[in-house]
Amino acid sequence: MESSGRVEMPAAFEDALIDQLAQLIADMLDRLMAHNDQIPLLPESLTRFHSRSAPSITVLDYLKRIVKFTNVEKSCLLITLHYIDQICARMPLFTLSSLTCHRFIIASITVSSKGLCDAFCTNSLYAKVGGISVTELNILEREFLSAIDWRLTCTxxxxxxxxxxxxxxxxxxxxxxxxxxxxxxxxxxxxxxxxxxxxxxxxxxxxxxxxxxxxxxxxxxxxxxxxxxxxxxxxxxxxxxxxxxxxxxxxxxxxxxxx
Incomplete structure (x- = not known):
């Protein structure tokens, strides 16, 4: 519903369309990346999540691709934000930037889907959708779990x-x-x-x-x-x-x- 230029969103996240959640998350991540991309990249801050160059696909299109081909659940999209908080608290030098965001997202979706959902995809499919090799995704998955100390859930x-x-x-x-x-x-x-x-x-x-x-x-x-x-x-x-x-x-x- 729209009134005076305002757009009304459902009160509960469960009632929001998954495409709406993807747009909300992408909007926030885009601003976060724009902020963090200004921080000089130091050798000691490099992680497995860093790409050599920023992917050409936008975060929103990347999330839409994941939603389309993996049937990801809404809670798995939102908990990505919780994982960002956890990892940034445990790894102060880590920043979510244009070099790390896409790999972080696909690793997060892979881990959260396995931890929270009864049905989930294989790593080969997650890797194909994410645009990386299965070997790389397996490494990212282990790195991700270690970074969040295997704390997969929240309320x-x-x-x-x-x-x-x-x-x-x-x-x-x-x-x-x-x-x-x-x-x-x-x-x-x-x-x-x-x-x-x-x-x-x-x-x-x-x-x-x-x-x-x-x-x-x-x-x-x-x-x-x-x-x-x-x-x-x-x-x-x-x-x-x-x-x-x-x-x-x-x-x-x-x-x-x-x-």
Whole structure:
């Protein structure tokens, strides 16, 4: 339903069309990649997920291809965001960029489908759909499971929170959750938690990266998308965040080479 330029989305992610979920996720990932592609690639940050060059297919078309040929379930699409949070918390140097996003997605879909669904495809099909070899997918799958510490599941409530925040932070600014009174992408400064403690305005990507978990007011961590600290070991949670590493790198660059 559309009213005054606004587009109404279902209240529950289960009721959304899977193509709608793909568009929401692609919109967020595109902004995240645009942000992370500006970060210099360091040798120590290279992973199995890095391609030599960015794939020519867009993230949205890649997700649509996966949806079409693998019959992936909605929960498996959404939990990809949870996996991003987990891996970025456990591997601070990892960034989801145009070089890593596509391989991350196909590895995530492969792992989540096997872990959450009664029926799933073979690795040969996932590899063909993803545009990589079976051998490469097998390696990525093992790397992925290790990176998330085999934590394959999360609650339905958490997936719903990801969905709501994807809607409310959509780049169009016109999406609303069914029953809400205003565009869900409109939020105040109180909805954001800046781990630096400074009052500078957030960048467009930081608005995506640092949306507060509204239904869990005890959450104070900063994550790539939406943090669930219950899934992160305390010693891991104390490591520098991606944003802190970026700020440190920017500081060193501004000071120039050491004398």
């Amino acid at each position: 339905r409530e958490l997936l719903q929170d990801y969905y709501v925040n994807l809607v409310r932070t959509h780049s169009s600014g016109q999406l609303v959750i069914a029953g809400s009174l205003s565009p869900t992408s409109t939020f105040s400064d109180s909805d954001l938690e800046m781990d630096s403690g400074q009052s500078r305005p957030p960048s467009p990507c930081e608005a995506v990266l640092r949306v507060r978990h509204r239904h869990r007011p005890s959450v104070h961590e900063t994550s790539t998308i939406l943090v669930d600290p219950a899934t992160i070991a305390q010693d891991v949670a104390r490591r520098p965040t991606v944003e802190q590493n970026m700020a440190f790198a920017a500081l060193k660059e501004s000071r120039g080479p050491a004398d």
